[in-house]
Amino acid sequence: MTNPNNATITTVHRAAFTGGDALKIPTLRILKDDGSLYDGAEAPTLDQATALKMYDTMVFTRVLDERMLAAQRQGRISFYMQCLGEEGTTVGSAAALTEHDMIMAQYREQGALRYRGFTLEQFMNQLFSNELDLGKGRQMPVHYGSNAINYMTISSPLGTQIPQASGYAYAQKLRGLDAITLCYFGEGAASEGDFHAGMNMAAVHKAPVIFFCRNNGYAISTPANEQFVGDGIACRGVGYGMKTIRVDGADILAVYQATQMAREHALKHHEPVLIESIAYRLGAHSSSDDPSGYRSKEEEALWRKNDPIARFKAWLLQQGWLDEAADKAKTEQLRVDILDALKVAEKVAKPGIEHLISDVYAEPIPALQQQLDELKQHIRKYPDAYPITAGRFE
Template sequence: MTTTKAKVVYSPAFTDGAEFQIPTFRLLKQDGKLYKSAKTPDLDKEKALRIYKAMVTTRILDERMLAAQRQGRLSFYMQCTGEEAAVVGSAAALDDGDMIMAQYREQGALAYRGFTIDEFMNQLFGNELDYGKGRQMPVHYGSKVLNYMTISSPLATQIPQATGYAYGQKLAGQGECTITYFGEGAASEGDFHAALNMAAVHRVPVIFLCRNNGYAISTPAAEQFAADGVAPRAYGYKMDVIRVDGNDVLAMYEATRAARRLAVEHNRPVLIEAMSYRLAAHSSSDDPSGYRSKDEEAAWREKDPILRMRLWLESKQWWTEEDEKQFQEDMRREVLETMKRAQKRSPPPLETLITDVYDEAPPMLAEQFEKLKAHIRRYPDEYPKSARHVKGGV
């Protein structure tokens, strides 16, 4: 039974919600100038440059690693290209103790928090220094130190997990929140609705950030939902919501700061819909030319979020062409040199296959592991030396 005091009518009165038009929050023009009525966020030079460098680092990393995948040096990759402002701008608005639960394009959030190029490369190549011990696909990053939950492949599973984690944060009462990122395609999963309903009912400090980048793999947004995007769904859960220009890093930063205050100070979950565009393919396995035009992509390239922020920084005399040139050169060199080091590192020891889940490997796993070693000893020529990397040999 609802407790809402609804108006009573005496003839059928239907509504489809079309009267609710959610505006788009925007601060920065493409030329780097603020809109006339816009107010500059409370953002000092040091933090602004940290945001910008994380965006550029993400772009360079994406370019180099996609090339590595095409060369056969890497099995798989997913780019954040075109969505750097939505990811880095929002991550910069959080406190370091806040939990990030990502989908798979949020490497910019990790870069902002200080994840090194070495750490990126170790995960991508699954070597012995990879925190996941080579068990995950590339781009499935995670960092306990940086409060970035390890990414999992199934779509949308992180959304209800974020609600549950935020409920724990509410009980802990230490003024922290959780942000979870996902695309508009993931918002069509049942997990999305379950998560929002639970968050609203239990009033937990969680920010749901939907990157509406236009496509769920090859399916355009127009074929995913009939309503005005994802944002109106918040009304059904009586949840605070805002729509933001996802290519405007200042707007993303300011909107997420305000969302965080609502979440932490009032235990009110918030939905942010960041309107952006996926300039890259869905993944290295995808060819977007089959479902969208070059003209469409070109139009969005003119709205490049990195260029927009760079022009703003230059207008404030916080960044110069020489700064840009030097940073680009240094970062490209670091990415290339670090990739070479990561490729040369040994894979995780074979025994890591049966560690971490139990304090001591149970007899069944230990027996299976001995059979595996015996199998490799019997057919040594069928396995590379890396497969025999185990303490004491096989």
């Protein structure tokens, strides 16, 4: 029996509350810390090449993060955000998609971007905002995007990608595409109104979108227990009538399996799915953050034992798919390659000033052209104040 609001009615005859403890969603775990499987767990079907690509992407992401945070501290780039501790979350989910699926990210998903094929040079060009940057230097560092690999350009304000993902996925369904949209966001972004609007829109219109919440414990400096009282974010998916699953985000096999299931369901039934990944943010929120002000070193040390790369590496060694000596040499070479690419990218010229208004419209509107002309006049008037830009345009 249903009422006019489409809610299923189960009758009772004595008044009683339903509390928040009525729904406790379990966490999927497949891999133990030593690389063995939990009793009763089944590893997803993975071939050696895919598994090694996943591992290499995780290692690349960590080494890139180490090097670029150091570069920010040296004043070579203005800003950086690491995904330390969350490599399994982003790589495992991206590996379960097809190249035709759209990814809408927040700003800690460089692992997904790399798995899709973003090159080291493209990373560096974006981070240095040079003239080879796909975004033409108009975004902060780590705000990546690539039309070629179906990775929507990142936006700084939290949650904007969530309703966009619902709309994009709905269009995929209407066009009959064999593709879905995966939308990443943090548990802090789930406190934004855009989260609820996007979730409800997708549920009502049955859009094939995977909402992937990276619950890493902190929204900048606010711990999860000061953000919400309910059972994490997963219970909200159930509240919106979605299929929902929670995974250990440091277990890349669990993330991969859950995302595979979610994609299959979203595509087959034209419905949204919510995945909540639990993986502690081991690093600072960004290069502008000092986590010692809101959490203890003891807390960080406890979670540091839950390393997604070490866990997956142990599993790969047990499969006989990874040679430890060769892996060490490859990682050291990667450090050299990243530093070399950094040195090249930081010497590339900045984008021409005309790119301030290009791509905003098919053809710049008069108001934008007038503003650009006025800016050029200003620079010509004060060339000493703009030594790099002056003379590069006429």
